[in-house]
Amino acid sequence: MRKSRIALLALTLAAANLAVPTGPATAEAAPVTVTVNARAGLDNVSDAAYGVNHAVWDTALGTNAVADLLKDAGTQIMRYPGGSYSDIYHWKTNTAPGGYVAPDTDFDHFMAGVQRANAQAMVIANYGTGTPEEAAEWVRYANVEKNYGVKYWEIGNELYGNGHYGSNWEADDHADKSPAGYATVVKQYAQAMKAVDPTVKIGVVLTTPGNWPDGIVAGGDAGTWNQVVLQIAGPSVDFAILHWYPGGSNGPEALSKTAQVTDAVWLARQQITKYAGKNLGIALTEINTGYGQNTQPGALFAADAYASLTAAGVFSVDWWNVHNGIGTVSTVAGHTDYGDFGMLSSANCTADGTVCQPAFNTPFGPYFGLSLASKFAPAGAQLVRAAASDPLVKTHAARKPNGDLSVLLINEDEANAKSVTLSYAGYSPATTAQVAGYGNGDTAITTASGTATSVTLAPYSLTVLTLHPTAAVTGPAQPARPAASGVTATDATLSWPAGTAGLKYEVHRQNGTITEQWGETTGTSFTVHNLTPGTRYTANVIARDGTGKVSWASPPVTFQTGTPSAAPCAVTFADVNDWGNGYVGSVDITNTGTNPIDTWNLAFTWPTAWQQVSGGWNGTWTSTGAAVRVSNADFNRTIAPGATVNVGFVGAYQGPNVLPALFTLNGALCTTR
Structure with missing residues (x-):
């Protein structure tokens, strides 16, 4: 992200008091009802959920004062050596040619702060100007010589920004800057690093669904960045790395962005399963808001984002940054916002010296968002609806x-x-x-x-x-996450590992905050029937013993039903040319029946509120809200049995681009191919 590439040449101390203006009195709005359903379980909180980024140009990196502040906020993991600096940083010499490295920011100073905060480390190995051997030596030093026990290692930072897609901010000395080139070398890093310590977990850089350059296929590539990287490197790595700077030009716009989390993580998991062929954990190792970075919008966004991403199963969420420096100064909700992407004040001033930040290490709004989120749901907790x-x-x-x-x-x-x-x-x-x-x-x-x-x-x-x-009740152990198999248009089988003998298992579907029990069994699998085609379902398993005591709900499984294999029509919907926030869509409509279709209307609904049709051809396109309809032109009015007509459109999106699953032709449900 652009802010992660701006080096603070020094962090200067400034003595300033943080004023606390008193806002105007306000009247209470209409009553609000909140419903909590503890049976509708979401994901469990990992021991690395609440994280922050450190950068080697931060003079306070690893200091006791900063470590103590981060510990008080519940920080569980700290990322090092700092965004795009990671691809120019050499750990042995504590140097970053072309960039500034502050004194006493070497790896041992970083780890001293990590240990003082009772946290763990997320370390980025230098891919851009480094080698697998350099990374393996770092693992040896960290985990064999020093016994630091660093578990999580990323291979580079935002390498899709190496110029391959046109934008060039990430250092990359490799001749092959394609996703295939990156993935091939990542395998070498993983092999070398795991040869030193087989317990380390290796992370690979992916693009975040709905964010540039996700969806783009560059010249000469076999697919998108994620597709190619996962196909080649997926079997060799352990987790996927995403970054998310959703933006927003005002409070309501910025705070609305967390609505994208569920679909973004869903798409990322779909890509991982399809292309890597196995499950990978997901770590979102950089995040910040686009508005009110230091004031209340930043606090609200931080708390909401930590909770939303953790609920979706992201195992680590790492705020950018601990210290970053003053940016564009503005007034937000009655308070001075310094445009600073740091959690703590850098105590520096604007170039003209007219505005200075509060005293060094003064916490900004997101610090308190992190603190409340970590207290709300500590490690081992389970988010519920x-x-x-x-x-x-x-x-x-x-x-x-x-x-x-x-x-x-x-x-x-x-x-x-x-x-x-x-x-x-x-x-x-x-x-x-x-x-x-x-x-x-x-x-x-x-x-x-x-x-x-x-x-x-x-x-x-x-x-x-x-x-x-009201009373302490100890029930059976929480069941493991169920797996879905045999998913068709109307059926799915859920299975899970067995618990202790004598348990019954209730299978529940989540419908918002309402749980609907599909059934129960003494076995470890359950087949659900009469499902709706093209629909995403989320389900849990709850164990019940002979006395009626119940467990926590299992972590959820989410699956999507297909469409009928036999239907009077079939539709193939394809994103054929994507540019990051829009694309050319191609829709093939096939008559799979035995009679000609004379005059037709194809209808579908966008899965999200941030998708739309900008214009189309080979038919008359109309949209009402999320509902889209295209009717025939004169030249393609008739579709003979077995024949296909094509219509196309320009689509736009401002978030994860979830493709529609269901299409109807003249009111009849089609097979989606």
Whole structure:
């Protein structure tokens, strides 16, 4: 990302006080209802979920003061040596030719800070100007000589930015800068590094669905970056690396971007399964917001993004950056925003000296977003479904290993407080609750006592309710994530490993915050019938013992049903030329029946709100919201049995480009090929 390539030549200390203006009084809006369903389980929180980035040009890297601040915020993992610097950095000499490296930022200083914070490391091996041998020596030094136990190793940073697709910000000395060239050498890195320490986990750089250059096929390539990299390197690596800077020019726009998380992770997993042929963990090792980086939008976005991505099964989310430096100064929600992508103040000033940041290491808004998110759902917790009746109130919920349940409430209304009532399914809370909050302009998290069923959210605020159970109940162990197989248009079989003897297993489908029980069995598989074609389903398994005690819901499985194999029509929908936020779409319509089709209308619905048709040909295209219809032109009005007509369009998207799954021709459901 562009901000990760800007080096701070030095971080200067400045003595400044962080003012806390008092906002205007606001009236409460209409009551909001929040529903939490502890039976609708999402993913478990890993021990590397809450991360940050460190950079070797940061003079405070590895210091006790920074380590202590990050520890207090619940940071579990720290990434090093810093974005695009990773591809020019040489660990042995602590140098980055062409860039600035601050004193005392070498690997040992970094690890001292990691250890002081009781965190772990995410290390980026130099791909751009390094070698597999240099990376293997780093593994040997870290894990054999020093016993640091560094588990996660990335191979390079944003190598799709090496000029192969036209944009060139990432150093890459290799003659072959294609995805095939990168993937081939990644295999050499993985082999060399694992020969030193077989326990290390190797990460490979992918493009994030819906973000440039995802979907683009460059000249001479056999497919997109992700397709080629996964096909070649997938069998040799252990996790996929994504970066996400979703942007946004104002608060509502920036804060809406987390709605893309579910589809982005879904598409990434689909690509991984299809092209790598195995499951890879997903780490999102750089993220930041596009608006209000230091103020309340940054805090709200950070908390929401950490929770949303963790719920989707991303095992590590690493904020860019700890210190970054002053950028474009503005006023956001009544407070000065320094345009600084750091969590902590760098205490530097604008070029003309008219505006200076607060004292060095003063926490900015995202720091408190991280802190509340890590307290809301610590390692070992499981996210569960929660929803609010007001679109300006986002909510997440988590079951904790100690039996507590937490609810994260995000009020994105800058002007109005929200009166919230809460209800719970699958969990019986005690009456009282602990309440932690962070409001617009606050300099610390506040704590108070409250109730489990109601709370008032200040405007533009974060609130975490921590609830205790009415009685401690120990049920069976949480089942493992089920797997889906034999998926057709209407059927699917779910299977899971056996638990202890004598258990029954309930199989539940998630429908928002409602769970619908498909059935139960004493076995370890269950076949579901009468499903809707072309539909994405999410399901859990819950174990129940002979006394009626139940387990936590398993982590979810998500699968999509197909379309009928026998239908009067077939449709092939293809993205034939993509440029990162738009593409040329080709749609083949085949008459698979025995009679000619005279006059036709093809209809489909976009899966997301950020997709649209910009224009089309070979038919008359119309759109109403997400619904799209194309009717025949005069020259292709008739489709003979076995014949195919083609229509095309220009599509646009501003997020993950999930292709439609269902098409109807004159009202009849077609086979999607």
